[in-house]
Amino acid sequence: QEKVQQSPESLIVPEGAMVSLNCSFSDSASQSIWWYQQHPGKGPKALISIFSNGNKKEGRLTVYLNRASLHVSLHIKDSQPSDSAVYLCAVSIGAGAKLTFGGGTRLTVRP
Amino acid sequence: DAGVTQTPRHEVAEKGQTIILKCEPVSGHNDLFWYRQTKIQGLELLSYFRSKSLMEDGGAFKDRFKAEMLNSSFSTLKIQPTEPKDSAVYLCASSLYNERLFFGHGTKLSVL
Numbered sequence: 001q002e003k004v005q006q007s008p009e010s011l012i013v014p015e016g017a018m019v020s021l022n023c024s025f026s027d028s029a030s031q032s033i034w035w036y037q038q039h040p041g042k043g044p045k046a047l048i049s050i051f052s053n054g055n056k057k058e059g060r061l062t063v064y065l066n067r068a069s070l071h072v073s074l075h076i077k078d079s080q081p082s083d084s085a086v087y088l089c090a091v092s093i094g095a096g097a098k099l100t101f102g103g104g105t106r107l108t109v110r111p
Numbered sequence: 112d113a114g115v116t117q118t119p120r121h122e123v124a125e126k127g128q129t130i131i132l133k134c135e136p137v138s139g140h141n142d143l144f145w146y147r148q149t150k151i152q153g154l155e156l157l158s159y160f161r162s163k164s165l166m167e168d169g170g171a172f173k174d175r176f177k178a179e180m181l182n183s184s185f186s187t188l189k190i191q192p193t194e195p196k197d198s199a200v201y202l203c204a205s206s207l208y209n210e211r212l213f214f215g216h217g218t219k220l221s222v223l
Contacts, residue, residue, distance in 0.1 A: 034211070043115070043202050043214025044154075088154070098167070099212065101154040 002027045002093050004102035012108045019076040021105045023089030026070065031092040033065060033072045034099065038086045047087075048074070079109045117203050117215035124222050129191040132218045135184055136205030144212065145169075145178050145188050146202040154202070157188065193222045 003026040013019055023033070032051045036044035048063050050056045050072065055064045060077045076083055086106050090099040116135040124130050136143050145157040158178035159167040169176065175194075180186045190197055200219050204212040 036212075041216065043204070043216055044212070045214070046211045049211070098156070098159060100156075103153045 002030065002091055002100040004089055004091050004100050006087075006089050006102035006105050008105060009103070010106040010108070012110065013079055014110050015079065015081060017079050017109070019079050019083070019107060019109075021074045021076075021087050021089075021107070023072045023074075023102055024070055025072070025089075025091045027091070027093065028067060028070060033063075034090040034092075035061075035063060035074045036088040036090060036101075038088060038104070044088055076107075079107075081109050081111050083107060084109050115203055115205055115213050115215035117201075117218050119218060120216065122218055122220045124193045124220065126195060126222060127192040128222075129189065130193055130220065132188040132190075132201050132203075132220075134186045134188070134203030134215060136186070136203070137207075137213050138184065140205035140207045140213070141183070142206040142208065143180060143186050144204045144206075145186070146204065148200045148202055148217070157201075160186065190220075193220075195222045198222050 005024045007022045032049050034049045035047045037047050038044040048058050048061050050063045050065045053065055053067050062075045065072045086104045088104045089102040092099050118133045141162045143160045147155045157169040160180045163180045177189045198221050200217040202214050202217045204214045206212045
């Protein structure tokens with residue numbers, strides 16, 4: 001069974017800082033990796049996904065995937081207080097839409 | 112906003128009761144998921160439907176948890192009988208043949 005581990009568990013940064021979140025997974029045959037953002041009292045919201053080795057940039061977000069080391073990271077540039085949320089890494093297993101989620105990283109951005 | 116709708120937002124039940132949670136997926140989506148979220152276990156998959164067919168029923172959750180998809184626009188999750196350890200947030204999500212899931216706000220269940 002796929003295992004997804006995230007680090008750190010929590011992170012506090014000042015506004016404007018660069019944020020780096022990490023995720024490791026166990027199955028090299030994993031399809032896509034997704035990052036979701038979850039604010040209190042809300043369901044997770046998809047932010048960005050990656051399939052191929054390398055990086056992908058969307059706005060202030062950049063995601064890096066290294067399949068050899070089974071590791072993916074999410075970087076948030078110029079962090080804002082509104083970025084304060086729990087960030088979930090999710091990995092798909094095989095064909096179809098089934099995802100396995102990591103435990104999440106709680107990010108707090110101080111004004 | 113025609114996103115995923117879950118009702119009720121909060122549910123309080125006595126141990127042993129039967130509760131039914133409801134979900135309306137995004138119109139046109141063919142995948143529907145039920146997840147349970149707790150601080151300790153995180154997000155756990157309970158059930159997965161594709162085009163109304165049950166694809167996965169969550170293994171360890173089979174005995175007291177039953178999800179049904181009555182039509183393409185409505186699903187229910189029944190917990191019978193409830194136990195205090197079932198206290199959690201229950202999330203419904205839908206997608207269209209891909210992995211980008213759209214989640215509802217969830218139902219917070221408290222079992223006394």
